Amino acid sequence: MPDNSTIEKLISYMDGELNEAETEKVKKMLQEDASLQEYYQYLVAAKRAIKSQGLRETIQRIQQEQKREENGGENNIVKMVKPTFVSPTLLNFAVKLI
Numbered sequence: 001m002p003d004n005s006t007i008e009k010l011i012s013y014m015d016g017e018l019n020e021a022e023t024e025k026v027k028k029m030l031q032e033d034a035s036l037q038e039y040y041q042y043l044v045a046a047k048r049a050i051k052s053q054g055l056r057e058t059i060q061r062i063q064q065e066q067k068r069e070e071n072g073g074e075n076n077i078v079k080m081v082k083p084t085f086v087s088p089t090l091l092n093f094a095v096k097l098i
Helices: 004-014 020-032 034-070 076-081 088-097
Strands: none
Touching: 004 020, 004 034, 020 034
16 A cells, blocks of 8 residues: 555545646656556545545435425425526436436
């Protein structure tokens, strides 16, 4: 497993936060070290999974809020923060993509 400094560099690289010289250095490190490349792929997959789970939870929460609204149980807070552009069809499509 890479040391903390290397892991931080990989995360910054993945997030596009490095300058050009640092980016080239990380690219070279990844080309030269297969285990580091494998670890980087693990980080990328973990980030995707976290984003996917967050999106899934957001969609489920909005669907629950819409059901409450349909049943007359909407409260003012939900009404204020609920996006008006989200339709049930769009939500169902997003859930299928996930």
